[in-house]
Amino acid sequence: MSGTLIANTPIAVDFWRIQKKRHARLFFLSHMHSDHTAGLTSTWRHRIYCSPVTGKILHHQLQVKKSLIxxxxxxxxxKIDLDELGLQTMTVTLIDANHCPGSVMFLFEGYFGTILHTGDFRYHPSMLQHPPLNNTRIDVLYLDNTNFSPNKKLPSREEATKQIKDIIKEHPEHDVVFGLYKIGKEKLMVELAKEFKSRIVVSPQKLELLNLLELEDVFEAGGGAGRISVVQESDVNRLNMNHWNQAHPTIAILPTSRPAKEWHKNYDVHVVPYSDHSSYQELQEFLNILKPCSLEPIVKHQMCEVLLKDYAQPLKKPLLEIKVPPSVQVFMMGLGCPERYGQGKAAKRQVVQAARQIPKGVVFEALEEHAHASKDLRGELQSVLNSCAAGSLCHTEDCTNRPLSYGPKKNDGKKGRYSILPRKCVPWRHIKKL
Ligand SMILES: [Zn+2]
Ligand SMILES: [Zn+2]
Known part of the structure; x- marks a missing residue:
């Protein structure tokens, strides 16, 4: 999983390698699993939108500045601005993804229609029974398709928990080691602590993290506190299994939907398909109810894309065109962005000069309503943007997909109108040049 740049928008989800994708401006973090934070470090300089729990973990684990979270x-x-001037806004709603602490799905609503990005999620019917997802038309669905395979049978988390309890009961004299990621499966561990009346032994670092999550008091650092302990998943290996068994008979449990390895059997390592991703059947139900107009699998592999294409024939009319308001294009080019242009007269000249390169043929609503934009910059940009209204729509040389309504639009007195740029017309060439 390498993150998502949502086409024709400044939105990036779990995407942190922006050197080559400089048009990404608004950064969203779905949860703190390492495959979703790759590239994110303490030197990050942009604002990050996330859930309150993810925000806490983000600062604790990666030392990202609190002021940016x-x-x-x-x-x-x-409501979030989609440009420097507050001309265009979108609404984002965070929905519990039922995956790990702090994990969320993002529902974006704006000029681009309605987009749902699931991040990693485990479907539960309640997700679609309440606002904002009940009776909502989804234009584009970015789907966690990790388990989207008819051959992959997965029990519910309740059934998998029962399997785990049975394994522990079958080994009453053994210590039990769980191999887990840094975050996730905390609820399972709390349930096992209660069932077997045992403290859960974790590393001091893990305990610090768990304290942030304000869970029930069942975790403890240091040995001797209980027969159940948690280590990093990669620490469940042959060497450690030998080592642990020399001290005391020990079994290991890996709660994961990934397949068991050959050596696991010989070393009393039990792989139980306890998954924090939706099962194939759950994904089918989710798609059947949601009926998105189009689908983008988050985990890219050919087989899955074919299956999804077959399966999720859009039942609703898809959005044929995406309107990219020029002020958003200005934003995506980094114009008016102090990080890029700095402050002062020279910087402003650069901003205005660059703004002249946006496509022509647009009609803007009055900027006066957006009082929070700098008055000076607002005036200058307004005049540049207004002049666009007299020009043609799309002048990129490689554009082969001009809309039929090519040419200037007449202002019919309605506010907020702008020309239609079909997907292929987004002038990336201009952006690259800057
Ligand atoms: Zn995850
Ligand atoms: Zn993931």
Whole structure:
């Protein structure tokens, strides 16, 4: 998983390698698993939108500055500017993804239609029974398709928990070591602590992290506290199994949907398909109810894309065109962005000069309503953007997909109108040049 850049928008989800994709401007983090934070370090300089729990873990684990972390409450719509001037906004709603602590799905609503990015998620019917996802038309669905394979049978988490309990009961004299990722499966561990009346032994670093999550008090650092302990998944190996068994009879449990390895059997390592990703059947149900207009699998592999294409024949009319308001294009080019152009007269000249390169043929709403934009810059940009209204729509040389309505649009007095740029017309050439 290498993150998603949502086409024709400044939105990036779990995507942190921006050197070559400089048009990404708004950064969203779905959860703190390492495959979703690759490239994110303490030197990060842009604002990050995430859930409050993810925000806490992000600062603790990667030392990203608190001032850059924008924690958004779940289940309510948040308005976010899509340009420097506040001309265009979108609404984002965070929805519990039922995956690991702090994990969320993002529902984006704006000029691009309605986009749902699931991040990693385990489907539960309640997700589609309540707002904002009940009766919502989804134009584009970015789907966690990890387990989207008819051959992959997965039990519910409750059934998998029972399997785990049975294995522990069959080994009453053994210590039990769980191999886990840094975050995830905490609820399972709390349940096992209660069932077997044992403290859960973790490393001091893991305990610090768990304390942030304000879970029930069942975890403890240091040996001797209980027969169940947690280590990193990669630490469940042949060498350690030998070592642990020399001290005391020990079994290991790996709660994961990944297949068992050959050596596991010989070393009393039990792989139980406890998954924090939706099963194939759950994904089918999710798609059947949601009926997205188009689908983008997050995990790319050919087989899955074919299956999804077959399966999710859009039942609703898809959006044929995406309107990219020029002020958003200006934003995506980094114009007016102090990090790139700095402050002062020279910087402003550069901003205005660059803004002249945006495609022609647009009609803007009045900037006066957007009082929070700098008055000076607002005036200059307004005049440049207004002049666009007299020009043609798309002048990129390689554009072969001009809309039929090519040419200037008449202002019919309605605010917020802009010309239609079909997908292929987004002038990346201009962006690259800058
Ligand atoms: Zn994950
Ligand atoms: Zn993942």
């Amino acid at each position: 924008c924690s958004l409450e779940l289940a309510v719509g948040h």
